[in-house]
Structure formats: structure tokens, C-alpha cells
Amino acid sequence: MKKHNLIHYLKLYFKRILQGFTFGASSGEEINLNNEEVIEKEEAIESPGKVALKNFFSNPLGVIGLVLFLSIIITIFIGSRLFKFDSNYSQGTMKNISPGYGYMNYPKALKDEGVSEISVGITYSIGLSNEGNLYLWGKNTEDDILDIPKDIQEKIKDKKISHVASGDRHVIITTEDNEFYGWGDKAFQQTSLTGDKQQIIKNEKVKKLGAGTQYSVILTEKGNLIIWGSTLNTKLNMIPKEIEGKVVDFVASNTNVIVVLDDGSIRLLGARGTELDTQMPSELKDGSIKVKKVAMTQTSAIALDENGKIYTWGPKREALTGESVPEINSKIVDVAGGNSHFVVVDENGKLYAWGKDKYKETNTPKSDAKYEKVFAGYYNNYAIEKEGEIDTWGLNGFLFGSDEQGRDLFTRLVYGGQMTMIISLVSTLLSIVLGVVIGMISGFSGGKIDNLLMRFSEIIASFPFYPLIITLSGLLPVNVSQNTRLMMIMVILGVLGWTGIARLVRGQILAERERDYVTAARALGISTNSILKNHIFPSVLSLVIVEATLGFGGNLLTEAGLSFLGFGVQEPQPSWGNMMTAAQTTEVIEIYWWRWIIPALAVFLSTFSINLIGDALRDAIDPRSNER
Numbered sequence: 185m186k187k188h189n190l191i192h193y194l195k196l197y198f199k200r201i202l203q204g205f206t207f208g209a210s211s212g213e214e215i216n217l218n219n220e221e222v223i224e225k226e227e228a229i230e231s232p233g234k235v236a237l238k239n240f241f242s243n244p245l246g247v248i249g250l251v252l253f254l255s256i257i258i259t260i261f262i263g264s265r266l267f268k269f270d271s272n273y274s275q276g277t278m279k280n281i282s283p284g285y286g287y288m289n290y291p292k293a294l295k296d297e298g299v300s301e302i303s304v305g306i307t308y309s310i311g312l313s314n315e316g317n318l319y320l321w322g323k324n325t326e327d328d329i330l331d332i333p334k335d336i337q338e339k340i341k342d343k344k345i346s347h348v349a350s351g352d353r354h355v356i357i358t359t360e361d362n363e364f365y366g367w368g369d370k371a372f373q374q375t376s377l378t379g380d381k382q383q384i385i386k387n388e389k390v391k392k393l394g395a396g397t398q399y400s401v402i403l404t405e406k407g408n409l410i411i412w413g414s415t416l417n418t419k420l421n422m423i424p425k426e427i428e429g430k431v432v433d434f435v436a437s438n439t440n441v442i443v444v445l446d447d448g449s450i451r452l453l454g455a456r457g458t459e460l461d462t463q464m465p466s467e468l469k470d471g472s473i474k475v476k477k478v479a480m481t482q483t484s485a486i487a488l489d490e491n492g493k494i495y496t497w498g499p500k501r502e503a504l505t506g507e508s509v510p511e512i513n514s515k516i517v518d519v520a521g522g523n524s525h526f527v528v529v530d531e532n533g534k535l536y537a538w539g540k541d542k543y544k545e546t547n548t549p550k551s552d553a554k555y556e557k558v559f560a561g562y563y564n565n566y567a568i569e570k571e572g573e574i575d576t577w578g579l580n581g582f583l584f585g586s587d588e589q590g591r592d593l594f595t596r597l598v599y600g601g602q603m604t605m606i607i608s609l610v611s612t613l614l615s616i617v618l619g620v621v622i623g624m625i626s627g628f629s630g631g632k633i634d635n636l637l638m639r640f641s642e643i644i645a646s647f648p649f650y651p652l653i654i655t656l657s658g659l660l661p662v663n664v665s666q667n668t669r670l671m672m673i674m675v676i677l678g679v680l681g682w683t684g685i686a687r688l689v690r691g692q693i694l695a696e697r698e699r700d701y702v703t704a705a706r707a708l709g710i711s712t713n714s715i716l717k718n719h720i721f722p723s724v725l726s727l728v729i730v731e732a733t734l735g736f737g738g739n740l741l742t743e744a745g746l747s748f749l750g751f752g753v754q755e756p757q758p759s760w761g762n763m764m765t766a767a768q769t770t771e772v773i774e775i776y777w778w779r780w781i782i783p784a785l786a787v788f789l790s791t792f793s794i795n796l797i798g799d800a801l802r803d804a805i806d807p808r809s810n811e812r
Contacts, residue, residue: 236726239804246800253793256786260601267595271756273542277352277397277438277523277562278590280776281307284323285581288564290574294319299568303395304522304561305329305350307581310357316344318357323581326775327353327368336365350561351395352438358390358402366400374400374413381410394436401441407431411441411453418454427451437480437521448474450487460485463497479521479560481539486526488519494528504539512536520560522578527565529555535567543579551575585778588766593778597786600758604787607674607753608740614678615739616732619685620724624716626686627693638690645683649742652676654751666757673752677739685731692724726805730798737794744787760787 240246287307297313308322308329318340324330343359350356354368354375362385366375374395377385381402388404395401399413399420407429415421418439433444440454449471452461460483467473474490484498484505492515496505504526514530521527525539525546533554537546543563553575559566563579584593626637653676696702697720705715746752747761755762760783766772767780 236801236804240800243800243803245796246804249793249796249800252789253797256601256790256793257605260598260605263598264602267598268542269595269599271599271758273591275523275590277306278586279588280326280779281582281586281590282323282776283582283585283593283778285583287322287580288566288576288578290321290566290576291319293317295572295574298572299566299574301348302559302566303348303350303355304559304564304566305355306352306562308350309561309564309566310348310350310355312345312348316346316360318345318348320355325353325368329353329355329368333367336367339363340365347390347393349393349395349400349436351400352397354395354398354400356393356395356400358385358393362386362390364390364402369398372398372412372414374398377412381412384408384410392434394434394441396436396441397438399436401434401436403431403434407446409434409441409443420454423453424451433477435478435480435485435521438482438523440480442478442480442485444475444478445471447471448476448490450475450478459483459497459499465495465497468495477519479519479526481521481524481526483524484521484526486519486521486528488516488528492516492531494519496526502539508538510536510538518557520558520565522560522565523562525560527558527560527567529558529567533570537565545578547577549575549577584782585776587763587779588776593763593782596758596763597760597783600753600760600763600783601786601790603670603753603757603759604740604743604747604761605790607670607677607743607759608736610674611677611681611739611743612732612736614674615681615735616685616728617682618678619682619731620689620721620728622682623686623689624693624720624724627690628697628712628716628720630694634690638687641683641686644680647680649676649680650746652680653746654749666754669752669754673743673746677742681735681739685728685735688727688731689724692727693720696720696723726801730802730805733794733798733801737791737798740794741787741791 288309290309290311294311294313297315297317299311300314301312303310305322307325308320311319313319320330320332322330340359343361343363345357346360347358348355351374352369354366354370356364356366356375358364364377364382364385368375370376385402385404388406388408390402391405392403393401394403397414399411399415402410404410409423409431411420411423420441427443427445430445430447431443432446435442440452440460443451443453445451450468452464455461464485468475468487473495475487476490477488479486481498481502481504483502484496487495489495494516496509498505500506502524504524512528512530514532514534516528516530518529519526522545524542525537527535527537527548529535533556535548535555535558537548539546541547545563545565549567553569553573555567556570557568565576565578567575569575582592582594584597587593587596622637622641626634653673656672656676701719702715705719743752743759744761744764747759748764750762750765753759753762763783764780766776767784772779
């Protein structure tokens, strides 16, 4: 046997004797002096930290909690960098959309038959093929847009469809024999025609259909317009005498209609005094420029003349006019407009899109395809290639639906979770620091200081938290900033939440301060601060970690509760708590379930995962749980 192996073995042998053990005493096994494996096992003495870590990862519930919590953190803090967010954004036409995708998943049969028309609604589209067949796709609305009523199906099953149009939540169609049908939202009878209007379209024949927010439009072959539905405020149904019989084309937006007359001039019907009215170029009004086609967004318009040149007008803030228009050196052949963007096709088949890019509606396909026409509406676009292929881009759905103001719930959940987590983290750190410091001082000092600090903690613990925060919120000025309110919440949560951890730390210190290593440190003249920081604090660190984990979950619930009651984070800034405020109405609970179940589920899963981690840490660190 090598000399160094013998010496090392003897050291281990005597160490085991001192510990009350002998090698092979109970089994009668011989000591193999050449067995290096035995020596390596004796050397592999695990530290308490490694033992705790092993115990934690051997607990399946703890691992599940850790994976779940890390997934939530990654989604919140990394996912927030992937999405644009404007807390003040709202869009009424997109309100209360249920979770779902596939807004632009058009039927293959439409492409095979060739596209004649496509009209876009809020979450769906309607298409007409060159063979006169009707197709609907996307996500159904609460008005069952995609489900054509059976009586209408029976009436049109053997007929060709001639024209289609979609409003925000209703659809209208006409057949080749000029029969009119409609379904969907009919709050203002926009899906049905009175007898006299039916007779007009029978006599004059339908040239084009259009629709907006709860109103419908028909252009006849004789140049007359029929507009009905929600027109009380806009006066759209009051057609000026001077344009009767002269309309050759039109475009309808949410609340306005622009018509193209037979002399090439255009007129605005609807709201007066807006930039859409006052900024319309005079040469377009007087007919000196012959307009071929017009398109509109919610606030702006674009006109295409017979020479392939475009003209835009409207408020500059919308990034749709003036310098926002891309430089185009070729003739334009088609124009279209969505809710807040324009898209055009030039004679070379190239696409150009500009405006607001809330849902990537200006991200045209990056391909060498040559397009000949384009259809757009709200946030969706369809470009038709010369070979008949269809390319789409824009909003394809809401993962978690939208809220009462048309805001994407997933984006608000991500940013709201960020706010909730930060408040919980800061308040937990504050309470842990106060609790550890006060608990260590109280436990190590004892006597009057201990008695004074513990009585003070009892006073703090007796404060009623919710009445206090509600009272302070009521005393804040009406115009107080969001940051001030959040700072108040974090400070109050931290200042009132340290008493429990202080008592636990004090109890641990009372036991630790009597140990021999503390007595030895005092005898060596080590300062009290050094003893507390370098010798005693490590002994209570495991307790602090467990309590911090559980306290974090408690603070998260508290913040959510405060915001739910209206005393925490205020709208329009989201948090998981104020997102659940909508659950106070019966309508939301029964119909718009995603607006409260999803935020509530986020709070539950976060708190649940944190508690699983805390319980697993407590079991892993507790020496009694390590006994075999």
C-alpha cells in the first residue's frame, strides 16, 4: 500500500472511532485498505446548502412551483419587451372580443374561384368569389355573424351573390336578382330594408354595397344612394339633392361616407367641421381633378385620380398625411383603408402601407409577388396577386380577448403583472429588512430594548391595514401621480408587514446567542455588529428566505385586493387587481368571463407557485425533514 493512502486511511479510521463508529463492525466485513472507493465516499461530505438544495429538488411540488413561477416571471418581464403598450389606448369597436385567433384564415375555395370582393368586419371577413359564391371566415361575434340564418340560407342557396359588405358587427348582401339580405347586429334595423327601399333597388338595380358602425349603404345603377341605420347624429341619410343620380362610387367608414360623382369630384356625407371635412383639397371638390376611387380610415381619407396619383387629408397626428406618406414614383392602381392605416398598390404590383401600426397592419408581405388589388378594413388586409394568390397581414386575433375599451387583455396582463410583481417585491424587501434588523437587535440585546421593540411591534401589528390604506387614499389629492400612489402602497405594505418576521428572527436569535461560538466571539473581543452580521445572521438566513417567499405571495394578494377595490393601481395603468374590477357586474361575470377569470387565474397561479416554493424550502431547510 502506498504510504500516503495508509496515512489518509488512519486519519479517517480514528475520526470514525471518535464519532462512535467502526468500519464493518456490524456486518463483519473486512476492511479493504486498497479500496479507494470507500475513501472517496468518506471524503464526499455534503454541505448543508447542498443537502437543502437536493431536498428541494426531490420535492415534486416544489419543482412544479418553481417552474410555474419562473414561467410567469419570464412571460411578464421578457414578454413585456416584445409588445408595444400604450396605457391610454382604447378602441371602442374592438370591445369585449372573446379569446381566439384565425381572423384572416380565408377558405381555400375562395382563392380557387377567384376573389371578386372582400369586406372586413371587426373579427371576421366576408368574401365574394368570381363565381358568385359567398364565404365567411374569422372569429364569430356575439351576434353570430359567421352563422348565416337558416331562412336566408334557404333563400340564397340556388342564387348567385352579386355584392357583399360588412359593418362592424353586421353583414349585408344582394343577389343577382337584386334581393337584399342581412344578419348580425340589428339594433338600428341596418340589416333589413323597408318595402319602398326594396322597390327602389328592384327598379334601379344594385351597383355597390357598403356599411359602417350600425348603418348600411346601397348605391344603385342610376347613381342614387340609400343610407339607413344609426344616422341620427351623423345625418348620413339626408342625401343632398345636388348629388342625386350622380354618384358613381363611394366609401363608408365607421361614421362617414365619401361619394365620387360622375364629374370626378367628391363630397363628404356625415360629420361636418372635422379635419376630414375642412382639410379636403378644393381641387377634389370642384372636379378639376378627376377622382377614380376613394378610401377612408376613421379620421382621414385618400383619393386616387385617373392618372394614378393619390391625395391624402386629415389630422397630422394620425401619421396618415403629409410627410407620413411614403415616396411613390409610380402610378397607383388601387387604394384601401383600415381603421388607422392606408394601403395602396402601384402599377408594378408593389404594396405600400402607412399609418398607425398597432397590430402590424402596415407590415406588408416581404415578397416579390405582383399584386393587382387590395382590400382592407379595421386591422386586417388582403392583397390579391395577379395569379390569384391571397396574402394577408394585420391583426389575427386576441390571445386572451379584449376588454370593455377594446384593449388587448394579454398585453395588459403582461404589463399589469409587472406592476403587481414590482410592488410585491419592493414591499416584501422592505418588510424583510425591517423585520430582520429589529428582530436581531431585540433578540440579541434582550432586556429593556427587547421589551420596547416587541411592544412596538405589537402596536404596529394592531393597525387595521385595509381601513388605513383606504383612509390614506381618500386623503390624497385628486390629481396625485400614479408613482406617488404606488410608493405609498409599497411603503405601507412594507412598514406594516415586518412584525411577523421580526418575532421569528427574535426567537431564533434568543437561542443562537447562548451558543458557544457566540461566547467565544465575545471573549475574543469581536464587536456586536460583527457577531450579528457574520456569525448569527447566517444561522437565521434560511428562516428569512422562507418567510420572504411566503410574504411575497401575501403582498401580491394584498396589492391585487387593493387595486380591485380601487385603492391601488389606478386606470389606465393596469395591474392584476384593477383588471378584475370588471367582475363586479353581472354582465361581465356571465358573458365576458375572460375579463375576470384570466387575471384572477394569473393571481392564483402566481401565489400558488410561490407558496409551493416556500413550503418546499421550509421542508428542505428544516433539519428534521432531512432525517432518514
